[in-house]
Amino acid sequence: MIQRQTILLVDDEIHHLKVLIKAFLNDYRVLFARSGDEALQLVQQDAPDLIVLDVMMPEMDGYRLLELLRRDAALRQVPVIFLTGRDTEADERRGLEMGAVDYWTKPVSIDIARIRARNHLELKRHRDLLAKLAITDPLCNIANxxxxxxxxxxxxxxxxxxxxxxxxxxxxxxxxxxxxxxxxxxxxxxxxxxxxxxxxxxxxxxxxxxxxxxxxxxxxxxxxxxxxxxxxxxxxxxxxxxxxxxxxxxxxxxxxxxxxxxxxxxxxxxxxxxxxxxxxxxxxxxxxxxxxxxxxxxxxxxxxxx
Known part of the structure; x- marks a missing residue:
């Protein structure tokens, strides 16, 4: 049985969180945080397979949080999707240049969000499998x-x-x-x-x-x-x-x-x-x-x- 993948949603607006939780809860294990600090605590305890991250948050914005995530070797390969109400090419370029894999503009189309999240998670599963095979002895099925x-x-x-x-x-x-x-x-x-x-x-x-x-x-x-x-x-x-x-x-x-x-x-x-x-x-x-x-x-x- 394939284990359900985990999505972490980070947004200070409870309405947007509820919409995204409802969109993904049936197919994935869903975690959520309402601030950058709360998200950092969560990922240290339970590394997700995908992070959907609001750019505009008080105290610590999405850009700063992504920068901190990329410093952690254990979290560096987790795909991050930026979520924002600002629909400008400069904002999208900044996010993608920092390493975000996608850029969603609010209000999000739930059907499109599901498809895009699924595609990113399938790529993550494939990368994880290749990484595991690279460090596993094929004969004994333990670490090589x-x-x-x-x-x-x-x-x-x-x-x-x-x-x-x-x-x-x-x-x-x-x-x-x-x-x-x-x-x-x-x-x-x-x-x-x-x-x-x-x-x-x-x-x-x-x-x-x-x-x-x-x-x-x-x-x-x-x-x-x-x-x-x-x-x-x-x-x-x-x-x-x-x-x-x-x-x-x-x-x-x-x-x-x-x-x-x-x-x-x-x-x-x-x-x-x-x-x-x-x-x-x-x-x-x-x-x-x-x-x-x-x-x-x-x-x-x-x-x-x-």
């Missing part, structure tokens, strides 16, 4: 490496502002080449899908992200998670794979599939960056594999050693 790097960068900035740590799990399927040689590549693909699902099921919070890093390697981003909590989750992931009883008939460790994990934690600062966290987790994973695999190694919080 690009999706992981984008997400880590965003959470790193958030953690820096909040003074919170970020943890990372780096995971490798033990002797996966031998698995492919023994069972064949189709079975190997199925194994990757199963391990991805097991990793995802072991994560406990919506903010935790599982991603395929490449080949048989996976990563988990754990925002606002200290080293102790990251180790708990690493054990949960390892146990999930162990308890699944996935078979690996050509593994030196026995006839079951196992994984190795590297765990690293850093508190973002001016002295480090996301690449440092990845490097520490990668070194910890290397040590786990070097020590015999089917185990977890934790990078030291301060020195980066294992």
């Amino acid at each position: 490496r690009r999706g992981f790097e984008d997400y880590l960068a965003r959470e790193w900035r958030c953690a820096a502002r909040a003074g919170q740590p970020v943890s990372l799990l780096m995971i490798d399927i033990d002797f996966f080449k031998a698995f492919n040689d023994h069972y064949g590549h189709p079975a190997g693909d199925q194994c990757l899908r199963q391990v991805a699902a097991l990793i995802g099921s072991a994560l406990s919070r919506p903010a935790d992200l599982a991603a395929r890093y490449g080949g048989e390697e996976f990563v988990c981003v754990l925002p606002e998670t200290a080293a102790e909590g990251a180790l708990v989750l690493a054990n949960r992931v390892r146990d999930a794979v162990a308890n699944s009883a996935l078979m690996h008939g050509d593994s030196p460790l026995g006839e079951r599939l196992t994984i190795s994990l590297g765990v690293a934690t850093l508190k973002p600062s001016t002295a480090n960056e996301p690449a440092d966290l990845i490097e520490r987790a990668d070194r910890a994973l290397y040590d786990a594999k070097k020590a015999g695999r089917d185990r977890i190694a934790v990078a030291d919080y301060e020195r980066g050693s294992v």
